[in-house]
Amino acid sequence: VMVWLRRCTHYLFIVVVAVNSTLLTINAGDYIFYTDWAWTSYTVFSISQTLMLIVGATYYLTFTGVPGTATYYALIMTVYTWIAKAAWFSLGYPYDFIVTPVWLPSAMLLDLVYWATKKNKHSLILFGGVLVGMSLPLFNMVNLITVADPLETAFKYPRPTLPPYMTPIEPQVGKFYNSPVALGAGAGAVLGCTFAALGCKLNTWTYRWMA
Secondary structure: OHHHHHHHHHHHHHHHHHHHHHHHHOOOOOHHHHOOOHHHHHHHHHHHHHHHHHHHHHHHHHHHOOOOHHHHHHHHHHHHHHHHHHHHHHOOOOOOOOOOOOHHHHHHHHHHHHHHOOOOHHHHHHHHHHHHHHHHHHHHHHHHHOOOOHHHHHHHOOOOOOOHHHOOOOOOOOOHHHOHHHHHHHHHHHHHHHHHHHHHHHHHHHHHHHO
């Protein structure tokens, strides 16, 4: 009974985290409605995706102890997002781009670290967290590239006028500290380790609850 209870808890965690990952990433890359705030949105979405991917993938990876399951988890996230976005598209939501599986390469790096360090949990947290945090904002740029013509779509589906206090200040493009990839990667590298540790801890807690 305890084995099955533990397994059910494990599957519940996977579903809950994967569904939440999908909800958080549902608009990631949808810069059609963020033409004024594209870089800000890009950074925020990159970080949110990094954290949701790493906590679920680390949990799954340390639960099974099998390198490869992090990539499998990223695949679950990808499929969930495809289904959700296809549903929105069928309801007439004006998507003008393809949803790309940007989580897979980062999850592969997580698997690689786990395998290369002979399943060392602390190395997974430190190296895996940094690698996923630094790589995902880079891969997420693929989502931005797949927007066909954001301006045309923005005029087609106009947004209400922003109040003065929400009007964005024109960014100084070209400065490193204003780069959305650099900002996302820097924040992701730090927070990634924290969330990788949380993924490992969730695993420990699951066993404790079921003991």
